[in-house]
Amino acid sequence: MLPLLLGTAAVAAEPPPLPAFDLERLTVTPTSRGTLLGSDGLLLEPGALRLAMVTHYQHHPLVMVRDGRRVGEVVRERALLHLAAALALHPRLEVGAAVPVLVGQGGMSLAGLGVGELRRAGLGTPLVRARVGLVRMADGALVDLAAEVDAGLPLGRREALLGDGHWSVTPRLAMGLRFDRMRVSLEAGTRLRERVQVGTHSVGSELPFALGVTNVDGALRGELSLRASAPLTGGALWSGEVLAGARYLVSERFEVFAMGGPGLGVAPGVPAFRLLAGVGFDPLWVKQAAPLPIPVVARAPEPEPERGGVREGLPGEGALAVVAMPPAADGAAPQEPEVAEVVDQDADTVADGVDNCPREPGPTSNQGCPESVRQVVYLTEKTLEITERIFFAFDRAEMLPRSYPLMDQVAKVLREHPELKQVVVEGHTDNIGGDAYNRRLSQARAESVCRQLERRGVEASRLRAVGRGPDAPADTNATATGRERNRRVEFHIVPAMPGSAGETTP
Structure with a gap:
């Protein structure tokens, strides 16, 4: 609970008017890929635009206390709507903005104290932000480190405790480090603003810092954050909060999240508890162009081999396979080549x-499968082609649930074709970031695909994960569309070696 402290003598005499100041302590800019409310030094991908909308409820953010007892609720409850945006202009530069809007607040009447009534709604203090990446784990550094600055514009409505009519500036450093499936973040800075007397205490410049821990495994991610501020202004108080929440990645460009927790201390602006919920959206995400369907049965006719020759090929390259016969003895009539029919168990012409x-x-148009299930996997001589992209969490190896149906189909094709003794699952990335980091990420993603296939009944001995990073681009890395196509997973069939158990003899 956060009280506005007034001494006994101050209550007995007529108190001074409640001064104008910004009651908000929590900066809500949930545009980071790493953490919800804070920063962990991880910038957005170049060209990415991140939008967020957050609803925010506070309980008892400003109350009066005399002799350790609550004597009035200046602000009993408060509801805000936050709109935020961030745009990455460069791998090491990101800009953003956030605008809080007070939807409503309620509390005690201040007329008896000679103070005008608080406004119930209004515009909060708009915030503009710049972030500069100093070092990145993607380039081989031990941590992600960024220098950041927030500037609060003097536009907040003073009569609603949404601003004091002055600029505020908060420079800080933010750091992030990944440990296996967890990411730890630490940020610290200085909030510079005018000193204002509030009751027997003051509000002014302070040293805010935050420690956060979030898991990065899976579409559902949890987060725990400890936030605090040390006063730099005489007469001000320490403050803190503990917030816990979760975010769910519905897709690569859309997520929902919620967070809440209690306040610590008695400084103005820290509520008894606060709750937040919102959505994040990436409108500039570019959908990968699906590859053209691969012809399966219909092929250009091949010339018939000469007598005694061999026409080689995969099953399905024609209705017949010609098998070479030993040469005829002198004077004997040449033998007719044996003709073996290609196996087609279900007699569907595939x-x-x-x-x-x-x-x-x-039908052949659906890869020989019933039309009730549209096929997005095409089996060829050397590869399993997929016409849908495999989606992963941003900068992570965790596959998103939207790709599970694709994994179901790939696994079914492999189970139906035990003659494919080994398939290499190749992970590929674009060239953003360090080559070594990208190779590790692509290897982890390829291994993630293998695990998904194993869970669906494909033997682990048939799968091999290889991360090639940016070494084999499918398109140019000079455009966002090209980089999107380069971030992919491929399935390559390893042919059976002569004499191996997997070799078939006509």
């Missing part, structure tokens, strides 16, 4: 070797 569902009839 050869088993390229049939995603070799035991269920289906």
